[in-house]
Amino acid sequence: MAEDSSSSQSFLRRHWEGYKEFWGERFSFLDNYSRFIKRDKPLPSWSDSDVEEFIASDPLHGPTLRTAREAAKISAVGGIIGAVSTAGVTWKYSRSLHGTALSLGAGAVFGWTFGQEVANHWLQLYRLDTMAAQVKFMEWLQNKVEGQ
Numbered sequence: 182m183a184e185d186s187s188s189s190q191s192f193l194r195r196h197w198e199g200y201k202e203f204w205g206e207r208f209s210f211l212d213n214y215s216r217f218i219k220r221d222k223p224l225p226s227w228s229d230s231d232v233e234e235f236i237a238s239d240p241l242h243g244p245t246l247r248t249a250r251e252a253a254k255i256s257a258v259g260g261i262i263g264a265v266s267t268a269g270v271t272w273k274y275s276r277s278l279h280g281t282a283l284s285l286g287a288g289a290v291f292g293w294t295f296g297q298e299v300a301n302h303w304l305q306l307y308r309l310d311t312m313a314a315q316v317k318f319m320e321w322l323q324n325k326v327e328g329q
Contacts, residue, residue: 213312217319227322235321245314252300252311256293263292 217224232250236243267288272281301307 210312213316214319217323224319224322224326231322231325232318235318239317239321242314242317245309245311246318248304248306248309249311249314252297252304252306255300255303256296259296259299260289260293263295264289267291 232246236247239246264285265288268281268285271277271284275281
């Protein structure tokens with residue numbers, strides 16, 4: 182009986198390790214941010230002036246970061262429009278509070294996604310490496326905070 186228990190634990194452990202490896206490969210891009218997220222002392226919040234200072238100081242990644250920030254604004258507008266429009270239609274036709282709340286949330290998600298796609302094509306983000314620009318900004322901020 183003890184052998185069955187230990188073999189089942191090893192089976193579960195092997196299954197869990199395989200599961201972690203599978204998803205680790207698919208989300209490997211998160212490793213770029215892990216050194217900023219898993220710090221003993223977190224980075225302080227940054228302001229718009231910090232971002233503008235980085236954009237002015239880095240001719241390669243600065244414009245890319247500016248474009249990514251513009252895309253985020255377009256996405257946010259899309260989320261607001263999606264949330265308000267779906268919630269408004271739901272309230273108009275059903276007068277159901279919980280249905281309106283659900284449609285508000287779903288509309289925000291759908292609107293944000295649609296806004297992100299519009300921004301991706303409008304600003305041609307598919308040509309830019311926005312993740313590298315964000316990582317360079319985080320490195321710049323880390324160096325600024327640490328006084329290097």
